[in-house]
Amino acid sequence: MTPSDEEHMAQALVLARRGLGLTWPNPSVGSIVVTADGELVGRGWTAPGGRPHAEAVALEHAGAKTEGGTIYVTLEPCAHEGRGLACADAIVAAKPARAVIALRDPDPRTAGRGIARLKDAGIAVEEGVLTAEAASVALGHLMRVMHGRPAVTLKLAVGADGLVPQGQGQPVWITGPDARAHGHLLRSRSDAILVGRGTILSDDPSLTCRLPGMSCRSPIRVVLDRRLRTPPEAKLFDDMMVPVWLICAEGENLANAEPLQERGAEIVPVPVDDHGLIEVRDALETLAARGITRVLVEGGPSVARAFLDADLVDEAVIYQGPSSVGADGLMPFAGDGLDRLTGSRDFTKVASRAFGPDRMTLWRRMRTCSLALSAA
Template sequence: MRASDEQHMAQALALARRGLGLTWPNPAVGAVVVSPEGEIIGRGWTAPGGRPHAEAIALEEAGEAARGATIYVTLEPCAHEGRGPACADVIAEAQPARLVIALRDPDPRTSGAGISRATAAGIEVTEGLLASEALDIVLGHVYRVTQGRPAVTLKTAVGANGFVTRGDGAPVWITGPDARAHGHLLRARSDAILVGRGTVAADDPSLTCRLPGMSCRSPVRVVLDGRLRTPPSARLFEDEMVPVWLICADDEDQPNAERLQERGAEIIPIPVDAEGLPCVVEALERLAGRGITRVLVEGGPSVARVFLDADLIDEAVIYQGAEAVGGDGLLPFAGEGLDRLTDSGHFTNSHTRSFGADRMTVWRRNRRCSPALSAT
């Protein structure tokens, strides 16, 4: 390992983050090509839609200068062909002297094979550099491959007293504009945003990314709506460019399905749970099957409680405003407070940030990578 390796891998990780929310069904990957003299001669990150891959973009920029160079990649180069040649073969052809990888890809089509092809081409391979940081970026891809579901981030906003507001047909703000803007950044970095039909009824949200110049990064809007009672007049349908997927029960007659489809909604019937509601485990499996790797859950207390009870929350982002919510407020987990998550012992407070008088805390599930995912 060289002294500059960590610095260059950190640059590759920063590039990978640019693709979050844009690259599904492929993971967001970053790559940096560095000459023997230490000059960066190529950079790339996975293009929107998943192709071309980061390695191909970086090596094309480097051109002939890539021969004898070092390429830093945040995820093991793929070893299977899709809409283009396998990245492992592209790297072998470019003939860099070294390949430095943060994390091995658990996808069985690649796992270890990308490294083997580089080694067979005479390229020195180092893996495991900043693996934990890389895993945070591609966790949804890892879960989709190994568990058949996307990664789940729960987002909620509470008042100073820990209660959420009760909607009355339009959004009610607990936090200020800076905290809300950060929440929209979470949307931009997600493949899909999920709420329950109750949130649509209470707030009539658009669920798009409204940061200046970033409306194109709005995620797929997903609504858990067992009996398809979402009104065709909902604001969800005003932006026809952003998909709306309605997940409903598959054992119900759905008389509103045709009207909602006419408004642009895609209907996804799934089995129901013991309470007769769409099963969230099945819902995540269906989303993963459609290529979704990162889901932002913004539903109300009932949806938050269902995901917490099912042990499906990988990260929780909690915004807390400076003022208390009034007497009609609701507990964030349908009858239970934040301590149901924060004091459970299953989550660790990874960091805290202030937005003026508002505070954001991020809680991450305590997890351990399986041996199959650990760098060797």
């Protein structure tokens, strides 16, 4: 590994991030091709819907200049054919001298086979360049393949007193426009956004991405609604260009389903526990089976607590405004304060950023999936 390997892989990771929220059920991957004398001649990232793959795009850009050069890929090239040639075979055909790969793919259809094909063809393979960064980008894919659920990011917005404002049928803002815009950027990078029915009743949100020019990047909207009591006149049904999935209890009387289906909702039954309640893990596994890899959980307090109690929060993004919410505020974890997460040894603060008077902190779970990254 050389310093230039890290620089080029960092460029490939920037490309990979561009596809987040758009490529499910496939991971978002970045790839660049560099000639032997250091000229960047090809670059690509996974296209919306998951095809074509990043490597195919980068190789097409580079053309014959790939031969003798180096291809950088943020995730091991696939070894299975889908709607085209497997990426490992496409790389072999292009004849680079080297392949630099950040992260092995645990998908059993690849799982080291892509790397083996490159080595068998005489291509020198360097693994483990910027592995941690690549794992962060590919976390949704890793969690879905290895643990059968999407990666979960919990988003909270609280006042200076650590409390959540109560909506009265419409959203109540505790942070300013810049922090809220950043929250919409989180939506654009997620496959799905999840709330409970209580949030629909209290805030009546649209749950779309409202950044200029980015409405097309709105995630699937998922509502946990055990008995399908979401009001058909809720605002989220006003824009059905973005799907709405209502997760309900399996075996419930679905008499309420028809008016919701007429509004465009898709009804998704999931198993319930011994008390007839939806287990959030079962909900996540159902979403993963539908191809979802990254879920943004936006509330409210009961839902946030359910995910935290079930140890299903991989990252938390907390926005804190400068004003107190006051006596009407809610504890962010339905009876527990922020320190339930920020004071836990399970999470560490990895980033902090100011948006005017507002502050955003990013917390990451210390225990994450086993990545099985070492070279065979």
